[in-house]
Amino acid sequence: MRFSYFKKLGKTMKTIIKKLLAHYWLVYPVLILKMFIYYWQTKRLDMLSIYDVPLLSLLFLFCVFEAFSFKESKPRRYGFYIVYTLITLIMLADAAYSSYFGKYVSVNQLYQITSLGQIAGDGDVIGASVSPWCLLTLIDYPFVLYWYRLRNKGKKGMLDELAKCWPEKFHFKNVWKEKKFMLSLIKSALHIIIYIVAICAWYYYGLNPQNLRSVQQVNHIEFFTYHTNDIVVNVVGKLKRSSVDEKAIQKKMKSIVPKSSGTAYKGVAKGKNLILIQTESFNNFVIGATYNGQEITPNLNKLLKKDTIYFNHFYSTTGVGNTCDAEFSALNSLYPNDIRECYRMYVDNTYNGLPWMFREKGYSAMAFHGYVKTFWNRSEAYKNQGFQHYYSEEELEQTQISGFGITDKEMFRQAVDILKTKQQPFFSFMITLTNHIPYELDQSLASLKLKDSDVGSTFGNYLQTVRYTDEAFGKLIEYLKKNDMYDNTVIAIYGDHQGMNKETPSVQWKMTDFLGKEYDYDEMLNVPFIIHIPGLNESKVADTVGGEVDIMPTIANLMDLDTKQPYVFGHDLLNADEGFVAQISYVGEGSFITSDDNMLFTIGKDGTVASGRLMSLLDGSRKNINEKLCQKYSDRAQSLIDTCKEVLDNNLIANYITH
Incomplete structure (x- = not known):
């Protein structure tokens, strides 16, 4: 029936x-x-x-x-x-x-x-x-x-x-x-x-x-x-590309690029080795934070207490290339764009970023990454970036694999083994990998005790891989000390981009609960920038607003490097007169972050200032939009991106540099 x-x-x-x-x-x-x-x-x-x-x-x-x-x-x-x-x-x-x-x-x-x-x-x-x-x-x-x-x-x-x-x-x-x-x-x-x-x-x-x-x-x-x-x-x-007026471009740059004055910290790390580490998907909120009664980053927390400068209002300046655009921006003090990843779009351009600047001082320059060499076209791009050797997954021993590729601890161990055979001083650029989405980590490598409600979640997995990467930093310092390289080596660490995307509802809910306030772009775009200089004899937290585009001039000041060309779109954060960063990905061109009243502005999805959002960097609270002021800053942010694109489109650095 x-x-x-x-x-x-x-x-x-x-x-x-x-x-x-x-x-x-x-x-x-x-x-x-x-x-x-x-x-x-x-x-x-x-x-x-x-x-x-x-x-x-x-x-x-x-x-x-x-x-x-x-x-x-x-x-x-x-x-x-x-x-x-x-x-x-x-x-x-x-x-x-x-x-x-x-x-x-x-x-x-x-x-x-x-x-x-x-x-x-x-x-x-x-x-x-x-x-x-x-x-x-x-x-x-x-x-x-x-x-x-x-x-x-x-x-x-x-x-x-x-x-x-x-x-x-x-x-x-x-x-x-x-x-x-x-x-x-x-x-x-x-x-x-x-x-x-x-x-x-x-x-x-x-x-x-x-x-x-x-x-x-x-x-x-x-x-x-x-x-x-x-x-x-x-x-x-x-x-229909037209000719460019270099004098007009350089004049415009003087009015839009944030300025620095003074000579604080100039040359304090001159002649030392530099290990610059780009940390995958590393948000700033994990620094100093605890979870379930445990420090998330105990090794970095310890590092901040001695001989370290920590920039806590530091923001990613990535384009559509995400990770590769972060390193492009950090190495060259140039803005990427939302058109195409710079390592492909401008692979044949002439550059004079950190690798070349160090080589001019007699340094060797090399890069390390635990994934395939062709990813993001690095194997081709690194030639013009100035790296003399690129150690990728193919050249490193695949002794321990987790997630995407070689684990961070293994990559650091093998990198130090290689560096100790090189003539010093050296510039080593390292890119971590274990903390890459979807944040998979073998249980044998996990050390953070998660709450039952977070086991298997993106949030819980993220904290677990962050903790592993932090442990890898501790191991790196241990390896350097063991090989008598620590005292003469500056270690600079920064996050490439966010790891917790607020556009994902489950992440938004978990992060809001964890922070005790709404998880918004003020936290999502915020990544750490840490410079550890053994023998500095001071530690400080610098709250100047900055971004990856400011890394090259800041390092150049510390290590007394010469720029030799006018197309630098960042500034030395240790002597900054102001802090200003243009945004590209996630929030759209025309968005900006400024130290003026500690504001973060995101342009409206319709491209207008009136429908945008303004929030405080101090507590994430929403602020009323001063349309005239925000339009001025928004135009400045857009001009930074457009002007940098014009420089790259026409390979203008080549007019000043020959390698």
Whole structure:
């Protein structure tokens, strides 16, 4: 009896679904749902009060469907399949990219497919970085293709019914039956109306010079306009590069690059070795913090107490290259951009960053990383960066692997074994790896006792790998002392970028609970910068606002290095007159962090200052926006990024440096 009931229910549901699918006009509410899901997944729902943006997207989407439905033919059918598939895939890419970076994907990110391919084998990395909900952007795809085919098979749908309802006395019914004249007329009229409305809306909201805020909103938020503009700017625009005025660029830099004055700490580490360590996914909040009654970073905490300068208001300045852009910025005092990772985009440029500056002083320069040498194109990029040798996974002994590659303790041990054979002084750039997302660590290496509620969570795993990396720092110092290298070696440590992304709901909730306040960009973008100089005989906490772009000039002051070229976009944090850092990834260009009233400003997703957010660096509290002041600083931040891009695009450093 029960079986027959379910059989009958199943048959009924099948009939209902079949009847629903028979009405192709249902494609329109499905397209509306598609746009809703898209703007939800790309975190633009707060912009739906700007009703013109989703309306404009719907009009364009309707135009696509109607344009290919006007007259049935095989080329039109396959043309629609290709175009709609492309639109759907771009929407999926936007949703996935926004779930991590908070912005739409650009045509330039096509170049990152090779880097993505190197980590795609580890599904946990993708899963931890991208929200699975973004797959909802595909939910309409099979239905829309089905309805398109149904419509063009001549099935009678909404327009057919409208035509049939025309008054009998006009005798159009028979004409429609014989020549389908009425249906064609209605279709043509609707096409024309939709196109006119779409063009008028696009002009009013996207092109009208009298409506400038709407121009910004549409360019930053509306799907079709953003990607059309992206292609025009980044593909067509590159073909129209004009000559540059170097004097004008250098004059502009004097007004936008933060200034330093004085000679404090100049040359205090002159002639010493330098080990500069870029620490993977290392947030500043772990420094000095305790969890479940345990210090998270006991070794770094100990380091801060003697012969150490610690910058606690230090922020990542990464572009789309994330880790590789962090090191590019740190080594060269140049801003990356949101177009493409600099190690590929500017691989053939001339540089005069830390490796070259040290080599001019008689140092040897080498880099260490426990992953494959081709990742982020390092094997090619490091040649022009000035490194004489790059020790990657291929050249190191794979004695202990966890997560992505060789563990940090093993990488440090092998690096010191290599360094002790080199002539001193040396400059060694090391990149840690164990604390890489998804923060997997063999249980035999884990030492932090987690709460039951945090076991297996991203938050708990992160704290565990942070603790391991901290232990690796302790081991590094132990190795240096054992080989009589410690007293003559400066150790500088900084985090490359955040490890806990606030855009991930589970992370946001855990972090807010851990910090006792809302986890926001003031904490997320904050990474540590620590300089340990044995024999300094002082320790201090410097609260000057700075970023990775300031590392090179700060190190140059400590070790008495010569810059020899004018294109330096950071400043010496030990003698800073002000602190100012432009932001690129996660919060968008036009965002900034400044020591003026200790402010962090994030530009609105629509690209306007008015819809942005201002918060205090001291406690994360929200502040009222002084639109005039924030616009001034936002323009300065954008100008720093644009000017640096102009320098890199035209390889201007080559006019001053020959190697």
